[in-house]
Amino acid sequence: MNDLHERIAASFNAQGLMTTLGARLAHVQDGEVRIELPFDARLSQQHGYVHAGAITSVVDSACGYAALTRGPEGCDVVTAEFKTNFLRPAIGQRFVAVGRVVNAGRQLAVVTGEVLAHTANGAEPKVVALMQATMVYVQPR
Amino acid sequence: MNDLHERIAASFNAQGLMTTLGARLAHVQDGEVRIELPFDARLSQQHGYVHAGAITSVVDSACGYAALTRGPEGCDVVTAEFKTNFLRPAIGQRFVAVGRVVNAGRQLAVVTGEVLAHTANGAEPKVVALMQATMVYVQPR
Amino acid sequence: MNDLHERIAASFNAQGLMTTLGARLAHVQDGEVRIELPFDARLSQQHGYVHAGAITSVVDSACGYAALTRGPEGCDVVTAEFKTNFLRPAIGQRFVAVGRVVNAGRQLAVVTGEVLAHTANGAEPKVVALMQATMVYVQPR
Amino acid sequence: MNDLHERIAASFNAQGLMTTLGARLAHVQDGEVRIELPFDARLSQQHGYVHAGAITSVVDSACGYAALTRGPEGCDVVTAEFKTNFLRPAIGQRFVAVGRVVNAGRQLAVVTGEVLAHTANGAEPKVVALMQATMVYVQPR
Numbered sequence: 045m046n047d048l049h050e051r052i053a054a055s056f057n058a059q060g061l062m063t064t065l066g067a068r069l070a071h072v073q074d075g076e077v078r079i080e081l082p083f084d085a086r087l088s089q090q091h092g093y094v095h096a097g098a099i100t101s102v103v104d105s106a107c108g109y110a111a112l113t114r115g116p117e118g119c120d121v122v123t124a125e126f127k128t129n130f131l132r133p134a135i136g137q138r139f140v141a142v143g144r145v146v147n148a149g150r151q152l153a154v155v156t157g158e159v160l161a162h163t164a165n166g167a168e169p170k171v172v173a174l175m176q177a178t179m180v181y182v183q184p185r
Numbered sequence: 186m187n188d189l190h191e192r193i194a195a196s197f198n199a200q201g202l203m204t205t206l207g208a209r210l211a212h213v214q215d216g217e218v219r220i221e222l223p224f225d226a227r228l229s230q231q232h233g234y235v236h237a238g239a240i241t242s243v244v245d246s247a248c249g250y251a252a253l254t255r256g257p258e259g260c261d262v263v264t265a266e267f268k269t270n271f272l273r274p275a276i277g278q279r280f281v282a283v284g285r286v287v288n289a290g291r292q293l294a295v296v297t298g299e300v301l302a303h304t305a306n307g308a309e310p311k312v313v314a315l316m317q318a319t320m321v322y323v324q325p326r
Numbered sequence: 327m328n329d330l331h332e333r334i335a336a337s338f339n340a341q342g343l344m345t346t347l348g349a350r351l352a353h354v355q356d357g358e359v360r361i362e363l364p365f366d367a368r369l370s371q372q373h374g375y376v377h378a379g380a381i382t383s384v385v386d387s388a389c390g391y392a393a394l395t396r397g398p399e400g401c402d403v404v405t406a407e408f409k410t411n412f413l414r415p416a417i418g419q420r421f422v423a424v425g426r427v428v429n430a431g432r433q434l435a436v437v438t439g440e441v442l443a444h445t446a447n448g449a450e451p452k453v454v455a456l457m458q459a460t461m462v463y464v465q466p467r
Numbered sequence: 468m469n470d471l472h473e474r475i476a477a478s479f480n481a482q483g484l485m486t487t488l489g490a491r492l493a494h495v496q497d498g499e500v501r502i503e504l505p506f507d508a509r510l511s512q513q514h515g516y517v518h519a520g521a522i523t524s525v526v527d528s529a530c531g532y533a534a535l536t537r538g539p540e541g542c543d544v545v546t547a548e549f550k551t552n553f554l555r556p557a558i559g560q561r562f563v564a565v566g567r568v569v570n571a572g573r574q575l576a577v578v579t580g581e582v583l584a585h586t587a588n589g590a591e592p593k594v595v596a597l598m599q600a601t602m603v604y605v606q607p608r
Binding site: 055056058059060061063064065084085086087088089090091095096097098100101102104105120122123124125126127128129130133 | 230268
């Protein structure tokens with residue numbers, strides 16, 4: 045675990061929502077972050093699948109932390125906006141949200157994200173959601 | 186509480202995520218639905234404000250149920266996509282998410298949403314997030 | 327025609343695309359700008375309606391100039407991103423794009439836009455497109 | 468030039484806007500379509516770069532036609548919504564818009580697009596815009 049991973053892990057652990065959802069920081073590298081979310085009925089929408097909001101929460105955090113790996117030293121990151129398309133019902137045993145930086149400027153970063161659903165039977169994971177987001181670099185007060 | 190409210194309340198209560206977040210169905214009328222979310226540290230991002238994902242979860246549900254008030258009889262609704270802009274940090278004692286139908290066709294509905302932050306001091310609530318979404322009407326299997 | 331209108335008119339007239347599309351700056355006030363686009367077969371998609379790209383072009387300019395009315399003195403504005411929903415085919419004699427500022431900070435502004443289609447028969451204009459956009463304030467070099 | 472290419476070329480040629488902008492259908496394959504747009508001052512925004520609306524117009528058409536390559540036989544396609552991030556000023560000699568299908572269902576397709584700027588000096592092309600869109604399959608009347 046390097047400095048970058050440690051710094052992002054500290055921030056991730058300070059996100060009450062990630063604990064509430066049961067999410068786990070899975071992978072950090074330059075320009076890319078992965079967050080894992082095991083299925084839980086506590087995260088469902090009305091049909092029992094995982095709610096679009098839970099899926100969005102983890103991929104938003106993955107995108108934000110991906111942006112952070114490319115941000116100016118000492119800065120923090122907040123979400124300006126995101127857009128998510130839902131491709132199929134979020135059915136699976138666990139979900140992996142991946143955020144990847146497309147372009148990072150001084151003020152803003154454009155990041156794409158996807159969420160892959162892994163099923164118990166070991167079938168090829170399927171993309172359930174696609175995100176395109178703008179992150180803002182902010183100086184801590 | 187009329188039929189429409191009852192039907193939406195039943196669906197809302199089946200959404201595990203709404204219970205997990207502590208959200209409450211506050212208001213249902215033709216073309217508009219409101220959901221209330223009290224502040225809780227369990228919903229936070231790394232600075233202690235409410236996470237963009239929690240804010241998005243409640244306004245997504247409000248938009249989906251608003252669409253449902255205008256859907257073909259007996260249908261259900263799923264989110265095709267949404268886009269959310271975050272205007273300021275989600276600081277407040279409670280948050281009210283409002284979903285409003287702009288246009289409802291046979292297959293798709295376009296819905297806008299906003300989330301208002303109410304503070305303890307009774308100041309004018311402030312818009313913290315703005316959503317523009319596409320909902321799909323689906324026939325229950 | 328006041329200073330703000332003059333300044334925006336000068337910028338609008340420098341947009342080659344607005345001339346190419348046949349668009350006209352129709353109205354400027356604090357926080358709101360309107361651009362008019364008469365129907366022309368040169369703007370069509372494959373069914374003869376106005377192309378989503380032409381509709382988006384005028385509402386993007388309207389949103390950008392609306393943001394400019396609230397920007398820091400002497401600054402210019404560029405589009406960070408926008409999202410547009412198309413509610414119905416863009417059929418009409420002329421189209422009015424309206425951009426309205428929802429929130430303007432020092433760096434970014436969040437703006438909403440809509441495009442209204444006016445028909446020859448004088449019927450109530452219909453919303454054909456809805457935009458939600460982020461504009462960035464930039465200092466001229 | 469195969470059947471698919473011919474069919475899309477016929478539709479492309481019926482888009483008045485593509486002719487007005489000077490765009491050219493460059494490539495068609497299963498799940499991917501490319502449209503080329505040479506720089507022209509007639510397409511500019513106020514600083515002389517290509518207007519976000521012109522960039523969006525060509526990538527929207529590329530995304531729509533990409534969706535069409537995966538659509539049910541005999542159907543047509545219209546844009547439900549798109550979201551575009553602008554990564555840098557659209558400076559270049561020519562622009563290549565690429566649309567790629569991520570997922571195509573019976574009613575809707577999710578498509579991503581990007582626009583690459585090619586400069587005269589032969590430098591590596593740069594991504595100037597990123598799109599994430601929803602297309603709707605419609606039966607011709």
